[in-house]
Amino acid sequence: MILNELKKKAQDGSLRIGVVGLGYVGLPLAVQFAAKGISVTGIDITQGKVDRINAGDNYILDVDSKVLAECVKKGTLKATSDYSVIRDLDAISICVPTPLRKTGDPDISFILAARDEILKYAHPGLLIVLESTTYPGTTDELMVPAFEEKGLKVGKDVFIAFSPERVDPGNEKYGTHNTPKVIGGSTPACMEVAQAVYGLVIEHIVPVTSTQAAEMVKLLENTFRSINIGLVNELAIMCKILGVDVWEVIRAASTKPFGFMPFYPGPGLGGHCIPIDPIYLSWKLKTLKYRARFIELADDINTKMPDYVTERVAEALNERGKAVKGKKILVMGVAYKRDIDDVRESPSLDIIELFIKRGASVEYYDPFIAEVETANHRHKSVPFTPAQLKTYDAAVICTDHRVVDYDMLADNVPLVFDARNATAKLGQRDNIVKL
Ligand SMILES: NC(=O)c1ccc[n+]([C@@H]2O[C@H](COP(=O)([O-])OP(=O)(O)OC[C@H]3O[C@@H](n4cnc5c(N)ncnc54)[C@H](O)[C@@H]3O)[C@@H](O)[C@H]2O)c1
Secondary structure, three states, rough: HHHHHHHHHHOOOOOOEEEEEOOHHHHHHHHHHHHHOEEEEEOOOHHHHHHHOOOOOOOOOOOHHHHHHHHHHHHHHHEEHHHHHHHOOEEEEEEEOOOEEEOOOEEOOOHHHHHHHHHHHOOOEEEEEEOOOOOOHEEEEEEHHHHHOOOOOOOEEEEEEOOOOOOOOOOOOOOOOOOEEEEEEHHHHHHHHHHHHHHOOOOOOOEEOHHHHHHHHHHHHHHHHHHHHHHHHHHHHHHHHHOOOOHHHHHHHHOOOOOOOOOOOOOOOOOOOOOOOOHHHHHHHHOOOOOOOOHHHHHHHHHHHHHHHHHHHHHHHOOOOOOOOEEEEEEEEEOOOOOOOOOOOOHHHHHHHHHHOOOOEEEEOOOOOOOEEOOOOEEEEEOOOOHHHHOOEEEOOOOOOOOHHHHHHHHHHOEEOHHHHHHOOHHOOOEEEOO
C-alpha cells in the first residue's frame, strides 16, 4: 500500500524530494528534479550555501545559473539547514562528502551524521537513497539496521537504495539527466520505488540486484581510472628513461580501433573521486584480510608524481646552469583538471609546496581560481601578461585549461615544463620540456 502510494506520487509528479548535501553532486541533482517542476528541498549544514540557493545564486559551474534562479523563483527549489522538513518529504538523496581521514582510512562520519538527522524525522513512505561514494556494504550495514531499529521495516515502511553519482565536472555532453544511473535496492520493493523516482529525470536507469553491487560499480569505475592513470604515469617515467616521447606513443596507440583506450600522464591525481574512492575499496578488503595490490601500486605511483615533476623541473633548471633555490617559478593551473574551478586533492598544491621547500619563490596562474590555500601558504593568482611572465625562471604546466595562451607563455618564460602536453601545437622549442 505504502509502495503503491509512493509510486503513484512519482507518476503524477506530486512527489516532494529532499537532497542532503548541496555540493558538486547534490546541487545538479536538486536542480534536475526542480526543473521538471518537482518540489525539491535541499538540506545543507553550510548556511552560506543555503542562503545563496534561496537567493537564486548558483555556485556550481556545471549548474545552469538561469535554470537554478527560475526554479527558486517558481518555488520548486528551496534550501534549508533544518532537517525537520523531512517530515513532509517523500524521498531523500544523500550526497554528503566521503573523504579520507589523515590516517588514510575512509571518513564516513558525514554519512552517519546525515543518517542520524534523517532518522529523527523518518516516517513510513520515505525513500532514502545514498549517493555518496563509499565501500561495499555501507548501505546494508549502516543504513538499513538503523531504520529497522527505529521500527521502520525496510522494503515495507521505508525504502533504501544506493545509487552512485557519476557526474564528470566540466563534461559538456553528459550531465545528470543523460548519464545512465545505476541503482541497487535493499529489497526489490526499494528498487521499484527508487527506479520510479529517478526515472522522472534520468533517461536510462541500470538496475543491479543489491546495494553492494551498486556500491562496487562506482568503485570499479574509479579504480579503473586510477589504475590506468597509474600505468600511464609509470609509462611516462619509463619513456623518459628510454628517451621516447610518451605523448607520441599514446597518440599512435590510440589509432588502434579496438582493445585500447587512451589515458594520459600528468602531475598526479586530483578531485574528490579518483584519488580517494579506490582507497575505500582497499580499506574494506584489508578488514577482510585481502590486499588490493593493483590499487596500492597505482596509488603509490600516482601520489609520487608531484615529486617526480618537481625533480624533473629541478633537473631541467640544472641543465641550464640554475638551481631551484632562489628562482621564481610559476605553477600554471591549480584546478585538478582542465576548465573547472575545483582544487580538491589537486597535485598542483603539492607541487607549489615542494618548490617552496626547495627554496624557490612560487606563484600561480589559474583563470578559474582566484585564490588558493596550500598546506602552509595562501596564494593569489597572478596576472597573465608578457611583462609578468618575463619575471619567472620557469613555468610548470600542471593543468591545461583551454582558454590559456600557451604560445604567450612559451614566448616569455625561459623554461616551460609541460606535464599535460598543453603545448603540443607549438611544436619543438628549446625552452619546452615535456613530462
Ligand atoms: N565531485 C564529483 O565529481 C563527484 C562525482 C561522483 C561522486 N561524488 C561523490 O559524491 C559525494 C559528494 O561529493 P561532492 O563533490 O558533491 O561534495 P561537496 O563537498 O561538493 O558537497 C557536499 C555538501 O555536503 C554538505 N554536508 C556535509 N555534511 C552534511 C550533513 N551532515 N548534512 C547536510 N549537508 C552536509 C556540505 O556542506 C557540502 O555542501 C562524495 O561521496 C563524492 O565521492 C563526487
